[in-house]
Amino acid sequence: MSEQTETSFSASLRESRMVIERLLQYKGIPSGRRPSVTDAGLYSASMGLSGFERLLEMLDRLPENIAVTSELSETPDGLSFDAGDKHAWLVAEEITDLLVDNYKRQAPARINVVNVTCPAELQVVKSLIQKHGLGADVKYAGDVVVIALTEADEPVQSELLRICHERIPVDRDLWFALFHKSNEALAPDTKASRMHTGTVILTEDGKVVGANDDEFLDMDLSILEKDILEEPGMEEGKH
């Protein structure tokens, strides 16, 4: 059982993924790429790479060259991969895929990566590849990142499972700053949008005119007509 106190705060798997993915959405990263980039960010945090501390900096760099297609060529001892100056999180899963593909085809499962932004972040491939039951070795040789697939001699606990059990340590204030920043990915609340769920019927200008609900009499209808809603829990010590 993980412990957390005021001085040792930690984020769960679900929270970490949610915050990172929402921040990616806020930054305009296409939805089809978000889950894999989210996990790259997740492992960056859990493995002690740029982590939550530099998450916003990483997110600012992600859109750079995002439209550039990675270039792949075969070499006698494996693959050569030109990332086109894209961020490591954008290509980490591509590299993982290629290693697994070659391994399954009994081709050399080794890849030389060039022109990648934030190359130190490619360490996340070690964790990403674990879902395939495999491992990876990541080394740096000048401007080239050399990544080779490894087979574990015995089962090791995956980084993902470790996060489930131990969570990811993070500064409490930083965490809540990221959490609230991630809310920017959600739609602003408006009187009109309150009509988009629930059983209360509002007019276009937000006036309550009825409800299809027996509990109507128990409700504070003024909530639905306010210009700005108080967010639950934002008033500390409310009760």
Next chain:
Amino acid sequence: MHLERSESGLGALDQLDECGLRSASILMKPERLAAIQPSRISASRAFVEQMIKERWSITRTRFRINANGEGEALYHIVCGGWEFSFPIYSFKPTTAGRTFRIIGTAWDMMGALVEGRISDADFETTRQEMPKLYRGRATPGTLAWFRANRSARVFDDCLTSLSGGLQPDAEMLWDAGYTMRNTGLDGNGTFGTKTFVAFEKDHPLRWSLSAQMLAAYMMRVFATDILNHLAREIGGSNAVPLDPEMSRYLGVGNGSALGLMFFVNNRPKLVNKWLLIREKTIAQAKMLDLSENCAPLDRLIGLVDRTITYRMEDTTPYGRYPPSSDIAAELATMRGELERLRKQVASGANPSRTPLVGFCKSIEGRYGAHAIETLMSLLIDLVPDYADAQVKTLVVDEEITGAPEMSVGHLRDIIHSQYGWALGMDLSSDASRRFIWYKSRNAEEPRRGPRADIDEAYELGLDLPRLVVALDAKLAEEDPTISVARFLLRHPDSRFIVSRIQSLDGLNYHSPHANIMSEDFIPAHITKLLNSGIHGLDKTVDAMDRVIRGVLFQGAPLPEEIACGTASADWANPPRTGKK
């Protein structure tokens, strides 16, 4: 032939794939999913069965609440070698900020489900942290935080009666079904709660939704306790406690809306697994050998009778779904057919050893979906041990893992064999793309609005058929022998849908066959599947095609009955004993 059943309760059907079960083309249509009725494998009912079998003990160890309803309570739960605490913080009801939507800011009670015996320090920390919600932090070992409100009119009527020495009006209680309503139940990592997949292998709440069900059951326990307590506070020696018969009437209210569509999108393996174990259990029941033993048929007819009575006595005004009187009438006709079948079997006139197979096939198309699915749910009670064992297998890893070595041609074959429903849809008309799904910044309330009103940057809905169709078009232009890994280099935006399709390959029941962006799509159908079928809510009333309200645990045994072993296993669909 009786199917062999192992000591674990799993049987021969566990060796079969889904091909022998009902077709996804029937089952996965939203209107059919909405017809699925509560059964022994619904989470609430399965959880009560577990408590009964294991004789769980629930003890109130603290109850310091004044006549205004302000104070605290603590319960201690023991099951096998495990203990849980259930701290509750009770407040004076206020109208300001009160709504049953999650945008509410005032609740009559808040509480937590915590592993082990909660320390005084953690009890106080939880009291401070919980009202902050998304700014708060659960203490270690916390499995869930929840909030609930009284149903003011029913609660107050009961209180007036009990404090004056009288029992409440039984008709009113039967109609209402509850005095406390769940307004939010969060776990699985939210607010720092424990991640479900990290639960120990022998954890009694390891199977999906069981932790939430324990929390909901405890809301019911507290609802009765605070009612009796306040009656004594107000009425003194004149007060009487709620009659146990009436306590059993009362469940916990629950309302859900669009959030459950996100749940279905995000938990496809759980949805598939739950529907699969339901189909397997139904198949197991249909294949019972009745050639020398009519007892299962007698049992089934008895269950149908009980359900007919329940439906005839249920005057709940449903919206889109059939009134209970219609379902009762269909079940009565079906019962006649079952009685004839029983006579044939008893006299040896029916040549089949497994006549329920043919019977179930024969009712498809002749009865409404809600009546048919009612019978399917009742069949599950014919194989209780098998059903209970299946529920324990609901430990689901939702991680999505692709297969990068798969060829483009193979991926395309999967699409054409498993997503035919999507390939034939209208996805181009304005009506087919009228809505987007999003969450409000306020309390993350899920909403669905016209595309014209909401910036598409906020879209959170899974547009599955369009993603599949678009992917198929891209795949068609590629060399079918290249690997998916190579394909995704050129089409990185397709990564999510490729991985999802590969990860769910071979699972028949993972996604509703629907375009959820269309103006024709009824969100309530999916909410009803979750609330009625999977969670086990009864009397699920729909409103505005998007909200489903109902009641959990109506008729369920009380804690003292569970602890002393006198709880009835046949508690669902209780008769209206207080009828005038």
